[in-house]
Amino acid sequence: MKKVIDGLVIKEIPYGENDRLLTVITADEGKILFCAKGARSPKSKLLPLCRIFTYANFEYYERSGRKWLSGGSVNDSFFALNSDISGFALASYVLQLADEITGEGVPCPKVLQMTLNTLYAIENKLKPLPLIKAAYEIFAINDSGFAPDVTECCECNVQSSEKGYFLDVMNGHIICQACMDKRSANAVALPVDRFQTSNILVPIDEMSRRAWQYVLCAEPKRIFAFGFPDKDTLFAFARSTETYLINHLERDFETLKFYHTVKEE
Numbered sequence: 001m002k003k004v005i006d007g008l009v010i011k012e013i014p015y016g017e018n019d020r021l022l023t024v025i026t027a028d029e030g031k032i033l034f035c036a037k038g039a040r041s042p043k044s045k046l047l048p049l050c051r052i053f054t055y056a057n058f059e060y061y062e063r064s065g066r067k068w069l070s071g072g073s074v075n076d077s078f079f080a081l082n083s084d085i086s087g088f089a090l091a092s093y094v095l096q097l098a099d100e101i102t103g104e105g106v107p108c109p110k111v112l113q114m115t116l117n118t119l120y121a122i123e124n125k126l127k128p129l130p131l132i133k134a135a136y137e138i139f140a141i142n143d144s145g146f147a148p149d150v151t152e153c154c155e156c157n158v159q160s161s162e163k164g165y166f167l168d169v170m171n172g173h174i175i176c177q178a179c180m181d182k183r184s185a186n187a188v189a190l191p192v193d194r195f196q197t198s199n200i201l202v203p204i205d206e207m208s209r210r211a212w213q214y215v216l217c218a219e220p221k222r223i224f225a226f227g228f229p230d231k232d233t234l235f236a237f238a239r240s241t242e243t244y245l246i247n248h249l250e251r252d253f254e255t256l257k258f259y260h261t262v263k264e265e
């Protein structure tokens with residue numbers, strides 16, 4: 001029996017002699033693996049459905065425990081992503097993160113919507129790429145259930161500090177500069193190594209703290225609606241989101257390394 005579903009291609013690999021295997025994220029069924037028979041042939045009618053970044057309505061049938069693609073129609077191919085190397089690199093990283101935070105058979109309507117919005121924002125250059133990247137990273141952190149508490153200093157509960165904070169990555173909270181100074185003063189007998197993997201502290205200023213808080217609470221369609229007055233503060237914010245995410249996921253992303261080699265700043 002033929003079935004149809006809307007989804008976004010996040011990965012495609014050659015399979016066998018002439019086929020392709022697609023990983024697609026869908027709202028209701030999470031991640032789906034499709035076999036596209038004959039799709040390595042340039043004449044295959046399935047070819048337009050088999051490119052990464054393609055959001056399409058897929059037609060398929062199930063046989064021998066597999067889902068076989070039989071046809072479909074493309075809703076959006078995000079084709080312009082292919083014309084800008086840093087945008088392409090960031091979009092590839094976003095798809096790899098989407099792959100990481102979704103599972104087969106686990107509905108993920110928010111991840112699908114956010115990923116589509118993010119590809120659109122990158123393609124149309126709605127915001128600087130480091131901002132779009134940071135917002136998606138915070139979304140992934142939040143969706144995976146390990147968001148930090150950035151509302152107040154974990155020790156003195158101050159809610160706004162012009163002197164700035166440290167983001168305590170592994171403990172998921174922030175500590176203000178004044179409390180950090182006190183900690184340092186009291187730590188003469190037992191020095192704290194700020195760069196131990198178990199105790200990663202990333203400096204963030206008040207503006208970054210507010211940006212974290214904003215993105216954690218924002219509606220999906222408003223998630224990129226914030227900004228920074230200059231590049232340095234934006235880059236410091238972006239460093240904090242990447243450090244937090246990578247240390248919680250405990251893995252490397254080759255697409256992230258690629259992004260850092262080609263990004264324009």
Ligand SMILES: [Zn+2]
Binds near residue numbers: 179
């Ligand atoms: Zn404090």
